[in-house]
Amino acid sequence: MRNLAAGNWKMNGVSTDLAQLRALVEAHPAPNCDILLCPPATLIARMADLAAGSALMLGGQDCHKDETGAHTGDISAQMLKDAGASHVIVGHSERRADHGESDAIVLAKAQAALSAGLVAIVCVGETEAQRDAGRTLDVIGAQLAGSLPAQLDCAPSDLVIAYEPVWAIGTGRTPTIDEVGAVHAFMRAKLLDRFGEPAQEMRLLYGGSVKPSNAAEIFAAPEVNGALVGGASLKADDFGPIVAALGRA
Ligand code: PEP
Numbered sequence: 600m601r602n603l604a605a606g607n608w609k610m611n612g613v614s615t616d617l618a619q620l621r622a623l624v625e626a627h628p629a630p631n632c633d634i635l636l637c638p639p640a641t642l643i644a645r646m647a648d649l650a651a652g653s654a655l656m657l658g659g660q661d662c663h664k665d666e667t668g669a670h671t672g673d674i675s676a677q678m679l680k681d682a683g684a685s686h687v688i689v690g691h692s693e694r695r696a697d698h699g700e701s702d703a704i705v706l707a708k709a710q711a712a713l714s715a716g717l718v719a720i721v722c723v724g725e726t727e728a729q730r731d732a733g734r735t736l737d738v739i740g741a742q743l744a745g746s747l748p749a750q751l752d753c754a755p756s757d758l759v760i761a762y763e764p765v766w767a768i769g770t771g772r773t774p775t776i777d778e779v780g781a782v783h784a785f786m787r788a789k790l791l792d793r794f795g796e797p798a799q800e801m802r803l804l805y806g807g808s809v810k811p812s813n814a815a816e817i818f819a820a821p822e823v824n825g826a827l828v829g830g831a832s833l834k835a836d837d838f839g840p841i842v843a844a845l846g847r848a
Pocket residue numbers: 607763767768769770806807808809827828829830831
């Protein structure tokens with residue numbers, strides 16, 4: 600299975616930042632891993648034009664559970680696909696916290712993404728308080744149980760899980776390699792229990808303060824098949840070395 604380097608630009612990026620995408624594509628014309636950028640929805644179509652003919656894929660950062668309707672300000676999975684996206688992140692901890700998204704909502708969004716033909720990247724992760732209370736695996740287990748479809752009615756590669764400890768996002772702090780490996784092994788076991796052998800082919804990403812200086816070490820942890828990168832995906836000079844590290848891992 601090829602590793603996946605996924606960048607999440609969050610609420611950052613205007614037209615002048617398209618230069619970062621050009622630089623990334625030029626630096627990695629034939630990457631040894633899959634590369635995905637999830638810019639704000641306003642940039643997807645323009646990035647898709649720029650990335651045409653390259654290996655770079657585009658994704659949304661969220662989608663509504665419905666195809667269309669009276670949901671002012673929301674965006675559907677179909678709209679993202681129409682704009683040129685192939686992936687969408689659902690259940691990012693910032694959405695769970697800022698918008699009160701429950702596991703049930705995340706599940707509905709993941710199902711909408713899959714129905715629209717998008718790869719769904721489902722995020723899970725414990726808060727610092729949950730970690731300190733020794734509840735990390737319980738929390739991850741419950742989020743997986745509640746946020747994923749009951750059956751794998753899609754290719755295993757269409758469902759990606761991103762383990763993102765909330766306390767590691769944007770803080771510069773990361774779990775130890777042993778901690779990352781333990782959570783990823785736990786997630787793989789849960790997915791195998793739920794979906795059977797095809798779950799071996801599902802990609803498990805780590806996210807939370809990945810940067811060029813720690814990328815190779817994190818990617819050496821067992822069951823890490825890629826990364827979801829926030830801040831360090833905004834500049835090609837930072838994201839490029841992470842892509843290269845995943846290509847070597
Ligand atoms: C994220 O928000 O998905 C993330 C991993 O952010 P950062 O890399 O900035 O910690």
